[in-house]
Amino acid sequence: MLKFIIPGRPISKSNFKLSNKSGQAWLPHKGKYSKYAAYENYIAGIINQEYFGPPLEENLITILKLYFPNKRMGDIHNYPKSICDGIEKSGIILNDKQLKPFLILDYIDKDNPRVEIELYKSSEYNLIYQIQTK
Known part of the structure; x- marks a missing residue:
């Protein structure tokens, strides 16, 4: 199991997309909308400081725990x-x-x-979940 903790408020990709005249979406790397690209690099940097092994080639059971500073979190599905x-x-x-x-x-x-990222190799772990009535 690998676990990475990314300090700070999670950033959603949908907040930083711009569209050109033909409607094609793109992400700027400069200016006020460049926070998304910086956030990607921030996550990558933290992982690279903590993981020194070879690239993982198999599927990974992924658990994301998003901790927000308040209830203004927007659409939770845009963060992954x-x-x-x-x-x-x-x-x-x-x-x-x-x-x-x-x-x-x-x-x-x-x-x-x-953001807490947990990665489990599918060859070593199973994800079992239950939904129960209250």
Whole structure:
């Protein structure tokens, strides 16, 4: 199992997309909309400081725990893309398609917003979940 903690509020990719005249989306690397590219690099840098092994080639059970400073978190489904792109950019995996199955959990922690990434090799772990009535 690999675990990485990314300090700071999670950033959603959808907030930083721009469109050209033909409607094609792109992400700027300069100016006020460049925070997304910087966030990807930030995630990749933290992972590269902590993981020194070869790239992982198998599928990885992925658990993302998103800790927000308040209830203003927006659409929770937009956050994994930025995080997965950062994981891929780190070189720890070959393609973010390897990150499956995928579980997203969200919490409030006003004093310590962060993202916790847990990666489990599918060859070594199973994900078992249950939904129970209250």
